[in-house]
Amino acid sequence: MASVKAPQTRAISAYGYEQAKALTFAKYGEPADVLRLHTHSISPAHSTNLTVRFLASPINPADINQVQGIYPSKPAFTTSLGTTEPIAVGGNEGVAEVISTGSGVKGLQKGDWVIMKSPGFGTWRTHAQSASADNFLRIENKEGLTPHQVGTVSVNPCTAYRMLKDFADMNAGDWFIQNGANSGVGRAAIQLGKLWGYKSINVVRARDSGMEELKADLKGVGADVVVTDEEVQSKEFMARVNEWTNGGREHVKLGLNCVGGKLATSMAKALSSEGHLVTYGAMSKQPVQLPAPLLIFKNIHFDGFWVSKWSDSNPVQKKETVNHVLNLIREGKFKDVPMQEVKWDWNTEQETLVDAVSGTLQGFRKGKGIFVFGET
Ligand SMILES: NC(=O)c1ccc[n+]([C@@H]2O[C@H](COP(=O)([O-])OP(=O)(O)OC[C@H]3O[C@@H](n4cnc5c(N)ncnc54)[C@H](OP(=O)(O)O)[C@@H]3O)[C@@H](O)[C@H]2O)c1
Incomplete structure (x- = not known):
């Protein structure tokens, strides 16, 4: 019974x-x-x-x-x-x-x-x-x-906000590349970047179904380019980056990495000289490898970001960042x-x-x- x-x-x-x-x-x-x-x-x-x-x-x-x-x-x-x-x-x-x-x-x-x-x-x-x-x-x-x-508001949007603002000297027209682009942080970065005039290459994991819908979804909130992790690791990828960035005249100054492994290395290769790869997560549980030529010849900077530590050290800025994002939400400029x-x-x-x-x-x-x- x-x-x-x-x-x-x-x-x-x-x-x-x-x-x-x-x-x-x-x-x-x-x-x-x-x-x-x-x-x-x-x-x-x-x-x-x-x-x-x-x-x-x-x-x-x-x-x-x-x-x-x-x-x-x-x-x-x-x-x-x-x-x-x-x-x-x-x-x-x-x-x-x-x-x-x-x-x-x-x-x-x-x-x-x-x-x-x-x-x-x-x-x-x-x-x-x-x-x-x-x-x-x-x-x-x-x-x-x-x-x-x-x-x-306090974790993902703040993380995206600070990573876009605090590492590379980003100006309107500059590019950033990010993986985990469909994550909470990734979607926040796309939207904030768009508001500030940055262009974005967004990497998502290849999936058996729903890829076109996901691409359309991310483009709908402001993504310029959406590619799969497999495409980023293909031989043709650098040529495509060159095409998107007007023959390399527009710079890819920033990479945002929450996945790690070979994907992060391929993304670092797409950065312009003096670019920053900011690691903030490790979803694949694979280490980030730093190829020596990127350090020696392009002086790529490998940074990390942790919003908890940043919030503890910057309580005033944290409040300002939260209030700024909440205002954008209220104005309809930042979608859930x-x-x-x-x-x-x-x-x-x-x-x-x-x-x-x-x-x-x-x-x-x-x-x-x-x-x-x-x-x-
Ligand atoms: N350092 C910091 O201060 C900070 C702050 C916030 C978040 N984070 C980190 O940022 C990442 C995203 O957080 P979130 O809250 O934005 O995530 P979320 O919205 O919960 O989304 C999870 C994301 O992770 C991807 N993912 C899941 N398993 C994966 C795997 N095995 N390999 C590659 N990608 C995988 C998902 O892609 P699929 O759709 O393909 O599964 C999705 O894009 C996490 O690693 C989180 O710990 C760090």
Whole structure:
């Protein structure tokens, strides 16, 4: 006989206590093996404490690496959520609404939307209490914005923005080349680059079906050229780059690499002298090889970028970058990336949430997974 599950009911908040659920892990491992949905209560906010309710939290590749224990930024393992064993809450990015503040909280009030200042806060949860408002960046004007847009602004668009601005001396008419062009970062780079007058060569993985649709999709948001990883590694590729760049008179000053391996090497060869190849991800798990002639004869610069470190070192610029992108979104100049929404209500089962996280590990996806909180 099929077992009948007792209906889950949300405990009523009494005396200002808030009931919360969080997707947590007590040890590192594959998400399906280690993630557990944990229920706990949050005491009323007092002093400098404030309680927030999450609205939307994406599932980024780095979040998975963090659960696996292979990401340099480690989450805090704590017993403060009422467990005997220390646990950490997954997720690093998201938007939350302030629902109550202690009397000592300055600069934030009920109803404000906030994003995390730094990674490691734990955003895959319905509610959280923070000891200080300093953990958050207040969204100054949430008018015209959705939780999806605000909840995904601080990692991918900021990464694309800074990589386009901070490495090569890019001017209108200059080119950049990037792989993972259909990723969140890649789509942001295409759009920001277009707004600033840069031209882009966009590399995506060859696929059995849907290539023409993907090309059209990326061209629709501003890509000049879309090619497959196989085309980039073919003998004819340099001749094609020459054609696109007016016989090399227009310079390919910047490469953005989140894949690595031989593809990154082929992209580096397409750069003009003094160009920069900025590595910010390693989706293929293959090392980046630096051919000596590119270093000796073209003085190609190989750089790396990590938005977490940049945000910690540049809090003011981070705020400005976030606000600039949010303004572009509001003005309709920056389109949302495709997202696969996972609704998280109070009764949503652990399995649904864990499956959504595990699914992120698979390639050729239709969009970025994002937890969108409903009745919590
Ligand atoms: N350094 C930083 O500060 C920083 C900040 C943000 C993101 N990142 C990194 O940037 C990358 C993209 O992140 P995102 O959030 O924008 O990604 P996303 O939207 O989740 O998209 C994932 C991308 O990775 C590609 N991909 C998946 N498996 C792959 C494989 N085995 N080989 C090559 N490509 C593969 C996908 O291409 P298909 O469609 O072909 O599967 C897709 O383009 C990740 O490596 C992430 O860790 C770094």
